[in-house]
Amino acid sequence: MTKEDLLLIEEWLPKKNLMVTKEQLQSYWSYGEMILEWNQKVNLISRKDEEAVLSKHIFHSLVIAFFHSFKPKEKVLDLGTGGGLPGIPLAIQFPDTYFLLIDSTGKKITACADMISRLKLKNAVAKKSRAEELRGTQFDTIVSRQVAEMKNLTRWVRPLIKPGGELLCLKGGNLEEEIGTALIESADTLSFPETIRTEPIDFLGEKFAEKFVVIAH
Numbered sequence: 582m583t584k585e586d587l588l589l590i591e592e593w594l595p596k597k598n599l600m601v602t603k604e605q606l607q608s609y610w611s612y613g614e615m616i617l618e619w620n621q622k623v624n625l626i627s628r629k630d631e632e633a634v635l636s637k638h639i640f641h642s643l644v645i646a647f648f649h650s651f652k653p654k655e656k657v658l659d660l661g662t663g664g665g666l667p668g669i670p671l672a673i674q675f676p677d678t679y680f681l682l683i684d685s686t687g688k689k690i691t692a693c694a695d696m697i698s699r700l701k702l703k704n705a706v707a708k709k710s711r712a713e714e715l716r717g718t719q720f721d722t723i724v725s726r727q728v729a730e731m732k733n734l735t736r737w738v739r740p741l742i743k744p745g746g747e748l749l750c751l752k753g754g755n756l757e758e759e760i761g762t763a764l765i766e767s768a769d770t771l772s773f774p775e776t777i778r779t780e781p782i783d784f785l786g787e788k789f790a791e792k793f794v795v796i797a798h
Contacts, residue, residue, distance in 0.1 A: 582613050586635035590643065593785065597647045599674065608673045608700055609639050615699060616664055619692040625664030636788060642667030643674060645724055645749050648780050648794050653677035658720040658741060660712055661685075661728035665693045667751065668724065672697075672705035681720075683710040712737040719743045726751040731763035731777065735797060739773045748774065748797040756793065763797075774798050 587610055594601045613634045616625055630637050645667055651657070655678045659668030662682035672680045682697075682705060684690050693707035723738045723746070731750070738748050760777050767774055774797035782789045 582610070582617070582632065582635050586633065586640070589636050590640050593640070594643065594646075594674075599643075599646055601674070605673055609635065609670065612665070612669055612673070612696060612700060613639055615696045619664065619696070623664075623688045623692050625689065625692060633788070638664075638666055639670045641751060641789070641792075642670040642726065644782055644785070644789075645751065645794060646671065646674060647782075648796060649722065649747060649749055651675040651678045651722070654679065655721045656719075657681070658683065658715070658723045658738075660723055660725040660734070660737065662693060662707070663689055663726070665696055665707070666726050668705060669693070669696060669700070669702070671724070672702050673700065676702075676704055678704060680705040682707045683712070683715070685709065685711050712741060716740050719746075721746050723748045724750070727753070730759045731756070731795065731797070732759065732766055735763045735767060735774055742773060745798075750795040750797075751792070752779075752795050753792045756795065760795070 587606060590609055591606060616634055617631055619625055626638055657678060657680045659680060659682040662668050662684050668680045668682040682693055687709050690707045690709040697705050697707055720741055721743055723742055725734060756779055764777060777797045779793040779795050782792050
């Protein structure tokens with residue numbers, strides 16, 4: 582990890598009208614250290630990404646907030662959180678928003694719960710669960726990071742998202758075909774989503790070329 586990558590967070594968030602405190606910056610740094618610590622025991626991120634954990638994983642997660650205004654008491658589901666991405670960075674940035682982080686891999690949820698505890702986050706909970714096990718619970722917003730194709734993601738979140746809610750995904754590469762397939766399925770079933778749009782984030786630099794925030798309504 583480098584202080585230069587921390588400066589990326591400090592520089593870009595205010596540009597998008599997201600204020601960040603020294604305490605939050607310290608929490609991002611501490612979270613990065615915890616990911617590296619846990620990564621020795623559980624595969625949370627690729628070993629080749631460890632040096633760039635702040636920019637490639639933590640800052641990347643925060644970019645979702647460039648396209649969605651997280652509100653106090655808003656209920657957010659992080660689907661397939663892995664090592665707490667994007668849920669933990671967003672919970673640090675938005676302490677009045679509630680985040681439920683789920684993953685089907687118990688070791689990853691153990692890591693997430695430990696990191697949430699050590700970061701003293703009161704607005705985030707990690708739970709070993711699959712999406713289908715949450716039926717009966719609904720969320721204002723659902724976020725995910727490179728978990729699955731859009732047709733699968735939209736199928737999983739349909740019973741879980743409130744009317745008017747948003748699904749925001751971090752994805753990369755050519756997405757035209759998978760988005761088209763997801764929209765055909767939703768049109769056939771007259772269900773969520775009605776629209777899906779992609780927002781490129783290459784303006785953030787070379788690391789973010791061909792990466793997108795995908796937003797489904």
